[in-house]
Amino acid sequence: MCGIVGYIGKRRASPVLLDGLKKLEYRGYDSAGIAVLDQGILRVVKRQGRVEELGAAHSLDGCIGIGHTRWATHGAPSARNAHPHVFRGIAVVHNGIIENAAALRALCLARGETFLSDTDSEVVAHLIAHAFCGDLLSAVIRAARELTGSFALAVLREGGEEIVCARKKSPLIAAAGEGESFVASDIPAIAASGRRAYILQDGEFARLTAEDVQLYDENGALIAREGVVLEEGELAPDRGTYAHFMRKEIDEIPRAVQNSLFSADYFQKNGFSEVLCQTEYIDIVACGTAYHSGLCAKAAIEELLRIPVRVFLASEYRYTRPIVRGDALTIAVSQSGETADTLAAAQLAKEKGCKVLALTNCARSTLTRMSDLLLVTGAGREVGVAATKSFQAQLAALYSLCAALAYFRKKRVPSPKDLLPLCGQSIRESAAVAGWAPCFAAARNVFFLGRGADRCAALEGSLKFKEITYLPAEGYAAGELKHGALALADETTPVVALAFDERLAEKTMNAVHEVYARGAPVFLVTCFPALCGQKEVSSFVLLPACEPAFSPMLSVIPLQLLAYETAVFLKNDPDKPRNLAKSVTVE
Ligand code: G6P
Numbered sequence: 001m002c003g004i005v006g007y008i009g010k011r012r013a014s015p016v017l018l019d020g021l022k023k024l025e026y027r028g029y030d031s032a033g034i035a036v037l038d039q040g041i042l043r044v045v046k047r048q049g050r051v052e053e054l055g056a057a058h059s060l061d062g063c064i065g066i067g068h069t070r071w072a073t074h075g076a077p078s079a080r081n082a083h084p085h086v087f088r089g090i091a092v093v094h095n096g097i098i099e100n101a102a103a104l105r106a107l108c109l110a111r112g113e114t115f116l117s118d119t120d121s122e123v124v125a126h127l128i129a130h131a132f133c134g135d136l137l138s139a140v141i142r143a144a145r146e147l148t149g150s151f152a153l154a155v156l157r158e159g160g161e162e163i164v165c166a167r168k169k170s171p172l173i174a175a176a177g178e179g180e181s182f183v184a185s186d187i188p189a190i191a192a193s194g195r196r197a198y199i200l201q202d203g204e205f206a207r208l209t210a211e212d213v214q215l216y217d218e219n220g221a222l223i224a225r226e227g228v229v230l231e232e233g234e235l236a237p238d239r240g241t242y243a244h245f246m247r248k249e250i251d252e253i254p255r256a257v258q259n260s261l262f263s264a265d266y267f268q269k270n271g272f273s274e275v276l277c278q279t280e281y282i283d284i285v286a287c288g289t290a291y292h293s294g295l296c297a298k299a300a301i302e303e304l305l306r307i308p309v310r311v312f313l314a315s316e317y318r319y320t321r322p323i324v325r326g327d328a329l330t331i332a333v334s335q336s337g338e339t340a341d342t343l344a345a346a347q348l349a350k351e352k353g354c355k356v357l358a359l360t361n362c363a364r365s366t367l368t369r370m371s372d373l374l375l376v377t378g379a380g381r382e383v384g385v386a387a388t389k390s391f392q393a394q395l396a397a398l399y400s401l402c403a404a405l406a407y408f409r410k411k412r413v414p415s416p417k418d419l420l421p422l423c424g425q426s427i428r429e430s431a432a433v434a435g436w437a438p439c440f441a442a443a444r445n446v447f448f449l450g451r452g453a454d455r456c457a458a459l460e461g462s463l464k465f466k467e468i469t470y471l472p473a474e475g476y477a478a479g480e481l482k483h484g485a486l487a488l489a490d491e492t493t494p495v496v497a498l499a500f501d502e503r504l505a506e507k508t509m510n511a512v513h514e515v516y517a518r519g520a521p522v523f524l525v526t527c528f529p530a531l532c533g534q535k536e537v538s539s540f541v542l543l544p545a546c547e548p549a550f551s552p553m554l555s556v557i558p559l560q561l562l563a564y565e566t567a568v569f570l571k572n573d574p575d576k577p578r579n580l581a582k583s584v585t586v587e
Helices: 013-027 051-059 101-110 122-131 136-146 245-251 253-258 264-269 273-278 288-305 340-351 389-408 416-441 453-469 478-483 502-517 552-569
Strands: 003-008 031-038 041-048 064-070 085-087 090-095 151-157 163-168 173-176 181-184 196-199 204-208 213-216 282-286 309-313 329-334 355-360 373-376 446-450 473-477 495-499 522-526 537-542
Touching: 003 013, 003 090, 003 151, 003 163, 013 031, 013 051, 013 064, 013 181, 031 051, 031 090, 041 051, 064 090, 064 151, 085 122, 090 122, 101 122, 122 136, 122 151, 136 151, 136 163, 136 204, 163 181, 173 213, 181 204, 196 213, 245 253, 245 552, 253 389, 253 416, 264 273, 264 389, 273 389, 282 288, 282 340, 288 309, 288 329, 288 389, 288 453, 288 552, 329 340, 329 389, 340 355, 355 389, 389 416, 389 552, 416 453, 416 537, 416 552, 446 453, 446 478, 446 502, 453 473, 453 495, 453 552, 473 478, 478 502, 495 502, 495 552, 502 522, 522 552
Parallel strands: 282 309, 282 329, 329 355, 355 373, 446 473, 446 495, 495 522, 522 537
Antiparallel strands: 003 064, 003 181, 031 041, 031 064, 085 090, 090 151, 151 163, 163 204, 173 181, 173 196, 204 213
């Protein structure tokens, strides 16, 4: 998604801004720009494509500036639509969506103003310029009252010596250092040990000068709040010797799992006892990979505990009038804790009277602030846009929750801790998938097949594959294949079959026979050695056996690696897939 950086201090702003934008690249974007005040005059450089294209910005002088990476929503990716947008000496960068942009634009046009882009954001510069009567903060506050939708804003004024910021439903963090201040939409862009960070809340504004960061409420009253000192762990991540963050993050799965397992004791000491004793119904709301974690949790909790679990795509939950029981425990799963649809679904669940448990990797995210109960996974920062280690971390937490539900009901289920030593082993055993890449890179379509928990893993495998190879892939229930999709099977459609449940493995192999008979090459991921020798199997990954209901934690590892190896084979950048964003803060 879009990224914001801003700097005011003694240094030249442009290198600081460009460096900040590089650190936000992992969020996904398609154009970039910066505006610097050079002796009070606004200078703007905007380009389509990567931050590297902003080379001309290096020559900009001046110690105050704002920058932006844009992920197109309103208007095509182009230099014209890139931010900052400038109107009458006001420069604005914006994350989010201005929902009433069309109406506001019409008002501006009626005043005889002209627009240079197709974006919803440009109208913000017009409103601020219009509201300006000598004080930028008051103008931004007045303009913000006119806006509906979501926004994080950083604003400069020609001749000014400040940056003014605003936040509504889109993250924004200001930070104060020695004689300099920063603003960004995400911590890595501004983090340096010892800086004091101020996380803006909805409806708050900030004024940054070289000396200080000050926060204001929507009436312009000063808010007294101590900033938090940034720690080492929050600094920009390092790729080390790895070619890509995604590969490094797959190797970090064992640690992510270890840091995301919770004991029954933990649940007891952190206020979960009553909910875990009483919960009869569970709803899970999430998007993308987090949705697949929810499906895996459903498979495990229903299989092992017979507690009904419904899993909703957050975007569907919020608009399809779900029939919600007020006594259901609603688990909102989100790596970032900032996904707009998941936040809205969690809010709706609260309004229906449900207790909301937030499961997130970001302790200071918006989701954590709106939840009744909180589980923070310890995956560490995940830079690759396509989620990897955060998936296994979510499963570790959700399987821990399953074990805790059992504990509080005096039932017994296998311990998810047993999975921990098997994660590293699974990464090592998956090395064979590198050899599969040429076949998958040439595919017309790819199927991932399984039943039960294996099907949940297949869905995540196909999502990963699509995200970074740009090739069509489908996760499919093995038993459903012959009701339609089998029509696609031929020698150009490699099939990955998953088999981790003894009761279902032979049934899944029936689907393997069916696709093999139509010429499809078959690749098997299983824990059963006997299946690997079957003549239909071109190649296999044999993983350690575990509780079948928990097996997606292991079985998804070779699928993540297969997507990675195929993307690299195709010369795609697996860390920054086209059109996708790490954290989707607009609906
Ligand atoms: C984006 C990312 C996915 C992620 C999804 C949900 O689409 O590219 O990798 O699974 O958002 O994100 P969340 O932060 O809510 O888990």
